[in-house]
Amino acid sequence: xxxxxxxxxxxxxxxxxxxxxxxxxxxxxxxxxxxxxxxxxxxxxxxxxxxxxxxxxxxxxxxxxxxxxxxxxxxxxxxxxxxxxxxxxxxxxxxxxxxxxxxxxxxxxxxxxxxxxxxxxxxxxxxxxxxxxxxxxxxxxxxxxxxxxxxxxxxxxxxxxxxxxxxxxxxx
Ligand code: FES
Numbered sequence: 001x002x003x004x005x006x007x008x009x010x011x012x013x014x015x016x017x018x019x020x021x022x023x024x025x026x027x028x029x030x031x032x033x034x035x036x037x038x039x040x041x042x043x044x045x046x047x048x049x050x051x052x053x054x055x056x057x058x059x060x061x062x063x064x065x066x067x068x069x070x071x072x073x074x075x076x077x078x079x080x081x082x083x084x085x086x087x088x089x090x091x092x093x094x095x096x097x098x099x100x101x102x103x104x105x106x107x108x109x110x111x112x113x114x115x116x117x118x119x120x121x122x123x124x125x126x127x128x129x130x131x132x133x134x135x136x137x138x139x140x141x142x143x144x145x146x147x148x149x150x151x152x153x154x155x156x157x158x159x160x161x162x163x164x165x166x167x168x169x170x171x172x
Contacts, residue, residue, distance in 0.1 A: 061085075064155060064162040067093055067103070071159065078117035080106065083163075091152065092117060092124075093161065094135055101154035103163045104138050109147040124149065 065083055073079045079093040090106040094117045104124065108115050113128035117135060124133040131143030138149035152163040 061152065061163075061165040064164045067161045067163055069159060070156055070161055073161070076119045078119075090114065091163070093154070093163070094124075096135060099156070101156065101161060102135060102138075103152040103154050104133075104149040105151075108145055109140075109149060110143070110145040115149065 061083065067081050068079055073093065073095045075095050075098060077095055079095075080090065081093060082088045082090050091103055092106050092115065094102045094104075096102055104115070106114050106116075108126040108128065108131055110126065110129060110131055113126050115124050115126045115131075115133065117123075118125045121132075122135055123141060124135050124138070125131070126133070126143065126145065129144050131145040132141040133139065133145065133149050134141055138151045140146075140148055151166055153166045155162045155164060
């Protein structure tokens with residue numbers, strides 16, 4: 001005797017016989033392929049960042065730029081600022097000691113995460129991949145960053161803090 005219409009399997013099930021278990025199963029090969037594609041995408045984006053940095057080096061900073069009044073940043077504190085040119089470049093100003101100031105680009109030289117001064121360590125930290133830089137020179141102390149942080153010269157005059165491009169001898 002033929003089954004009632006309501007009991008019969010819908011015809012699409014026999015036309016497309018997919019088992020739920022097979023439909024959601026991810027084979028080892030598929031997973032490895034996914035991982036391969038993912039790491040390829042990461043490698044490409046890293047390569048793009050490096051190529052862009054080589055092809056479009058940072059522009060020279062012309063003249064002095066006022067940052068902040070000297071008494072607004074206590075010893076041991078960091079002050080974030082930007083210089084507006086063709087691009088907005090973020091920097092950090094660090095009041096290291098009495099009459100000792102440092103200014104660095106805030107973009108980590110690894111993958112451009114924002115770095116910050118850690119007063120407790122007296123170092124600059126990149127929290128993205130545990131990168132560390134010297135707060136005195138910007139040199140890499142630990143982690144994946146390939147280069148020191150670009151540094152500006154700090155000039156304090158009449159209670160005001162200015163920054164300007166570091167001269168070649170100072171960079172050496
Ligand atoms: S982005 Fe700074 S350590 Fe990776």
